[in-house]
Amino acid sequence: MLTSFSAPGVGCRSARRPQPSDIPLPRLLVDGLDLVGKTTLVEELMLLLAERGIPARQHQGLLTPHHPLKGLLDRLPVPYHCFTGITAAHLIGGYAVDAVLSRLEALSPGATVLVQDSYVDRTIAAGLAEGPFLSAVLALWAAPVFPSFDIAVYLHADPAVRRARLGERDPADIDEGDRRTVEDEDFARRFDAALLHHLGRRHGTVLVFDTGEHQPQDMARRILTAAGLDTRSEAGCGRG
Numbered sequence: 001m002l003t004s005f006s007a008p009g010v011g012c013r014s015a016r017r018p019q020p021s022d023i024p025l026p027r028l029l030v031d032g033l034d035l036v037g038k039t040t041l042v043e044e045l046m047l048l049l050a051e052r053g054i055p056a057r058q059h060q061g062l063l064t065p066h067h068p069l070k071g072l073l074d075r076l077p078v079p080y081h082c083f084t085g086i087t088a089a090h091l092i093g094g095y096a097v098d099a100v101l102s103r104l105e106a107l108s109p110g111a112t113v114l115v116q117d118s119y120v121d122r123t124i125a126a127g128l129a130e131g132p133f134l135s136a137v138l139a140l141w142a143a144p145v146f147p148s149f150d151i152a153v154y155l156h157a158d159p160a161v162r163r164a165r166l167g168e169r170d171p172a173d174i175d176e177g178d179r180r181t182v183e184d185e186d187f188a189r190r191f192d193a194a195l196l197h198h199l200g201r202r203h204g205t206v207l208v209f210d211t212g213e214h215q216p217q218d219m220a221r222r223i224l225t226a227a228g229l230d231t232r233s234e235a236g237c238g239r240g
Contacts, residue, residue, distance in 0.1 A: 026114075027113075028151045029119055029153060033157075033188055037216065041155065044216040047220075055113065063119075076089055094123075095139070113227075121154075121199045123136075124140055124194065143202050149203050151203070151204065151205050154196060155209055159182065159188065166179070
């Protein structure tokens with residue numbers, strides 16, 4: 001199911017108030033281009049989950065804790081605007097192996113909600129937008145083999161909004177990928193299109209937000225409502 005929140009006037013969706021015995025413990029994914037506010041939204045989700053007494057774990061990167069190639073992959077450039085070989089290394093040596101290990105280890109959220117900050121979706125979208133690279137095309141074809149999430153949240157923002165956010169960052173924290181994703185608007189459009197039209201199909205529910213129009217607290221509430229975790233949704237959308 002795809003739900004897009006691109007304008008500020010969309011109302012909350014109601015949900016049955018979960019009981020302690022039946023509260024689901026879903027896996028939540030937040031993904032998107034650089035400077036769209038992924039980490040800010042993940043932090044807000046963790047805050048709201050803590051307020052509701054729901055155990056949650058924030059995570060970034062490969063899902064399996066003992067990935068044999070993680071150390072090597074960490075030394076490679078992030079697969080953004082780079083050579084096809086780097087993208088292939090991350091997709092095959094990183095995420096494809098992660099998919100196999102996830103099945104062998106039968107990974108599950110366990111007693112906590114998993115809040116994932118970016119996953120393979122971002123890497124495939126970048127490879128499709130930049131090349132398209134063959135490894136990204138093959139990964140898109142094989143996308144169902146990668147771990148899925150109960151709720152996938154794809155974020156986007158107008159180039160002017162992302163450019164303003166870039167200007168607010170400490171120059172020491174800005175890398176070439178940040179600059180190029182702001183300067184290359186065609187790449188950003190292709191990246192967003194790949195996420196929206198292709199990569200969300202393997203997930204249970206896809207929510208799309210324009211972070212130039214929505215505040216992190218508003219988005220987090222809507223996500224928890226969609227996941228059946230917002231115990232205050234019957235009373236309205238406010239935090240208080």
